[in-house]
Amino acid sequence: MNELLDMGGYAIFVWSSYGIFFFSLVIFFLINMLNLRKYEKIFNKTKNKID
Amino acid sequence: MTSLVKSRLIKFLLSLIIVLIAVLIIIFNLRDNIIYFYGPTELLKNSDKQGQIMRLGGLVSVDSFQNETDSIFYFSITDGDNEIEVKYEGILPNLFAEDKGVVVEGVYMNDGRFIANKVLAKHDENYMPPEVIETLKKSGKWQGE
Amino acid sequence: MYIKINNNHIELIKSANPYLIFATIFVFIIGLYYSLFQSPPDYIQGDSMRIMYIHVPSAWFALMTYSILAGSCVLWFITRNPLFNVVARSIAQVGMVFTLMSLITGSIWGKPTWGVWWVWDARLTSMLILFFLYIAYIFLWQAISNKELASKISAALAIIGFINIPIIKFSVDWWNTLHQPASISKLSAPSIDESMLIPLFIMTIACFLFLVTVSLIRFRLVLIENKMLRTSN
Missing domain, CATH: 1.20.5 (Single alpha-helices involved in coiled-coils or other helix-helix interfaces)
Structure with missing residues (x-):
């Protein structure tokens, strides 16, 4: 297990790049998903008013 | 349409x-x-490049590496045809080795030598696990360096 | 030839969303297992080459997404079918994220391999230009309040910027660069061992699924945005 965490001495580089990569992807996904929810809500409200 | x-x-x-x-x-x-760096042949052909700050790239020639002290190094860079001697003072990158790619930054002196103040290891496009290299070398099929 | 998006299409995209999210996570987990545990280190770079498994797919999809972006901008320019404009705006941001990821992971790989975080060689510089092109495309559209004009200007930028794609692709062959040439090309056998191709392949599929998932979410988002713009005018 320690061997894996150590990554042959490249631990900082390997883990930080994977960390940044997946953190960014998740954040980017969440921003768009939440934005979509928000927009759908606003849009449905205005549509109901017109109806 | x-x-x-x-x-x-x-x-x-x-x-x-x-x-x-x-x-x-x-x-x-x-x-x-x-162009990020010049090869030895290109530099030798253009003597007007002498005295200028630039980058030189190629393979570190076999058996050319010498260290005067812990931080002063001498080696030659080759492209197969021509060689240029390089003097470098500083820390070498981990992947620096003879017969491996390297790019050095510094001054191409008038006497045809190169005084480097920065050394970058250049990686090639081969990705292999160590065991595969061993078997390839044993069977004599290894064509890399 | 005139394709129009109706509510049935949107419902279909909506119902596919949870499956796509699940598939993306699933393939990423398998990919992670292979790239961090089930693959050998490189004979020179050691374990730092594992960064390649996320760096290379990011770079591929940065280029692919831009090609689709420029392609749909061309189609929009010629046919003026609003669908192509929506497609372009749906994928632009995903492409920008992939470009940024390839720049960051490449930089983290460069430090232990080359000895520096960044160099201004042709490959790295053209990739940075690609990142700026994505940003310019996204912000131009947002900044210009006349949306018809905004679409025209941003599409023109995206099309002109496409010239950068072959420059990125062939920079390593045309000029001396610190960046190594491509390991995988169609013309010759890959210079990567099979045991390292498997994780790369799985990670590529995972990144593709991510691209599709987020692009479809953004597709719905852009359509609503368009409708709201129309009602507010």
């Missing part, structure tokens, strides 16, 4: 050709600036 779409298509293609020609002219004129 409506005539409107056709005319847009023609205008589009015309402007595309113009932009393409413009970019080709720019790239052709920038050639010298885009």
Whole structure:
């Protein structure tokens, strides 16, 4: 297990790049998903008013 | 296809050709600036490059590496045809080795030697696990360095 | 040839969303297992080459997404079918994220391999230009309040910027660069061992699924945005 965490001495580089990569992807996904929810809500409200 | 779409298509293609020609002219004129490093043969051919700050790249020649002290190193860079001697003072990157790619930054001196103040290891496009290299070497099929 | 998006299409995209999210996570987990545990280190770079498994797919999809972006901008320019404009705006941001990821992971790989975080060689510089092109495309559209004009200007920028794609692709062959040439090309056998191709392949599929998932979410988002713009005018 320690061997894996150590990554042959490249631990900082390997883990930080994977960390940044997946953190960014998740954040980017969440921003768009939440934005979509928000927009759908606003849009449905205005549509109901017109109806 | 409506005539409107056709005319847009023609205008589009015309402007595309113009932009393409413009970019080709720019790239052709920038050639010298885009090149990140010169090889030994290119440097030896152009003696007007002497005394200038630039980058030199190639393979570290076999058996050329010497260290005067812990931080002063001498080695030659080759491209197979020609060699240039390099003197470098500083820390070498981990992947620096003889017969491996390297790019050095510094001054190409008038006496034909190169005084480097920065050494970058250049990696090639081969990715292999150590065991595979061992078997390849044993069977004599290894063509790399 | 005139394709129009109706509510049935949107419902279909909506119902596919949870499956796509699940598939993306699933393939990423398998990919992670292979790239961090089930693959050998490189004979020179050691374990730092594992960064390649996320760096290379990011770079591929940065280029692919831009090609689709420029392609749909061309189609929009010629046909003026609003669908192509929507497609372009749906994928632009995903492409920008992939470009940024390839720049960051490449930089983290460069430090232990080359000895520096960044160099201004042709490959790295043209990739940075690609990142700026994505940003310019996204912000131009947002900044210009006349949306018809905004679409025209941003599409023109995206099309002109496409010239950068072959420059990125062939920079390593045309000029001396610190960046190594491509390991995988169609013309010759890959210079990567099979045991390292498997994780790379799985990670590529995972990144593709991510691209599709987020692009479809953004597709719905852009359509609503368009409708709201129309009602507010």
